[in-house]
Amino acid sequence: SYADDPVDEESGKMASHEHWAHQLAKRYGVVFRDVLKRETMPVTWRELVGHYRKMEWQGAMRGGRFVSGFPGEQFALPEAVEALRAVRRDPHAGAQEIRLSPADPLNLVGIILPGERISPLTSRPIVFRHGVPVAEAATVVHLA
Template identity: 35%
Template structure:
């Protein structure tokens, strides 16, 4: 009796009876197969964007798209034949994975004489990738910077939307006007073209004293303003 009365006293001392119920069990961890398929989809997205994947290329991606998160999936996709692994480009440490389409492009002769430009922030740009040889030759990955190539050779860098130009080709290069296409784009693009491009420096010197001015005059209306060179569209 003493035991029962003790329990009754304990029960009666509770502040209220309450409505008690069992909590649901915690959700189980995500299914491993589902997680792997999600990672493979991320690899496919990156593969279609870049063509080739390696550790340094993915260092600026968000966490789920970085090398550590996707390396296992890349190896599985290599085993299944969806991607190829190997040493395709010199100077890149560690494994490289490439799409079949990109590998076919590499097997063909690349167009040595094609002139093209791209923004430093473009996914195809290697600016900002943590590989030492590239750090020395490419500008920072920031807006307003553009790279001009002739084949695989970097021939011009435009920074701050044309305020600073660096040429890696001589002033009498017969294709100089083609290299200036990125500046024409700034003046003539359909969306928010600029009225003029003011060049402050060319190859680190005052633009007004540059031997490249004659080449600029073949493509633009050129006005010298003190130490700067101002470009306008030809014909207005």
């Protein structure tokens, strides 16, 4: 039967892993093992790497060292690479204050950013300046 076909099951698993690889790349722009610590997913980093290498061969991703201080392979979408280059060229880029909900997937404080993890359940936004978390808004709690 169809349900018992190991080939169909394996191709379905591969499609699911490929979906996760694309989803995570869109979410983060730059993907590496440590950035995925907060994710719960049915795919391992090793399985994702295979998909990212395939995407790199197709020109959809780039492999390299994009974020310093983290070992292992890193992959980035071409538009993320360009954004990182633009920030490096312009010393004023990122100078504006950015407020981020603690529940946002980009809340990587305590994961890849300095400081203790901030619970996604707190209602106070995190304030970033130059890409560094500096405070929790509302009752200002300075982080750096």
